[in-house]
Amino acid sequence: GAVVSQHxxxxxxxxxxxxxxxxxxxxxxxxxxxxxRQFPKQxxxxxxxxxxxxxxxxEQGVEKDKFLINHASLTLSTLTVTSAHPExxxxxxxxxxxxxxxxxxxxxxxxxxx
Amino acid sequence: QKEVxxxxxxxxxxxxxIVSLNCTYSNSAFQYFMWYRQYSRKGPELLMYTxxxxxxxxxxxxxxxxxxxxxxxxxxxDSQPSDSATYLCAMNPGxxxxxxxxWGLGTSLAVNP
Numbered sequence: 380g381a382v383v384s385q386h387x388x389x390x391x392x393x394x395x396x397x398x399x400x401x402x403x404x405x406x407x408x409x410x411x412x413x414x415x416r417q418f419p420k421q422x423x424x425x426x427x428x429x430x431x432x433x434x435x436x437x438e439q440g441v442e443k444d445k446f447l448i449n450h451a452s453l454t455l456s457t458l459t460v461t462s463a464h465p466e467x468x469x470x471x472x473x474x475x476x477x478x479x480x481x482x483x484x485x486x487x488x489x490x491x492x493x
Numbered sequence: 494q495k496e497v498x499x500x501x502x503x504x505x506x507x508x509x510x511i512v513s514l515n516c517t518y519s520n521s522a523f524q525y526f527m528w529y530r531q532y533s534r535k536g537p538e539l540l541m542y543t544x545x546x547x548x549x550x551x552x553x554x555x556x557x558x559x560x561x562x563x564x565x566x567x568x569x570x571d572s573q574p575s576d577s578a579t580y581l582c583a584m585n586p587g588x589x590x591x592x593x594x595x596w597g598l599g600t601s602l603a604v605n606p
Contacts, residue, residue, distance in 0.1 A: 385536075411592050422581065422598045423537070472536045476592045480525040480585045484536035 382406050383475050385485035392463055393493055400458045400488045402473030408453035409475035413482060416469045429456055463492045496520050499582055499597030508606050512569040516582035516597045523584040526558050528567045531579045541567065572604045
């Protein structure tokens, strides 16, 4: 149980384009979903928290107009990186939480912006 | 001072050794404590989840929480090469925090055959 999927697993795009990453909880309803980014050999950095049907809460320093988050249902959240630039290249990971304090993570999406 | 301190290692042990991983924290409001394992280029996987103080055992893994010392530990018995990964501690004060986890930096573990 508690399986979270992410799609795509990796993506290469040109600078200036937008990229959408999907996060799905496959066998449970996620009241809260989280988006993280992780640079090589560093810990997870929380970008935003989203509750189903509500606007996402962004961490300090994260541009909400650049990283658009939609949590339209209890099993799906999307992160759109708008007008991506090379400095946005990173490993993006989502997690989902049901009614407990634990988070279950997706496998991550590796983004490379050329 | 960071809210959660974790020695990044790297830690290298021979196969079969007992591994001890630790985190300290400063916020006495933390109630929920988790250990995650992360393999390279993968998402973290939940290993152990503990509420408040005490011990919890699951197979070769034992999690300990000492709230009086603000110290948590993860023990791995009979370590295997497949245990080689980064181990992250995470914690949460509970209600009112929107389930946001506070993370340690992670400890890199290598188990050598």
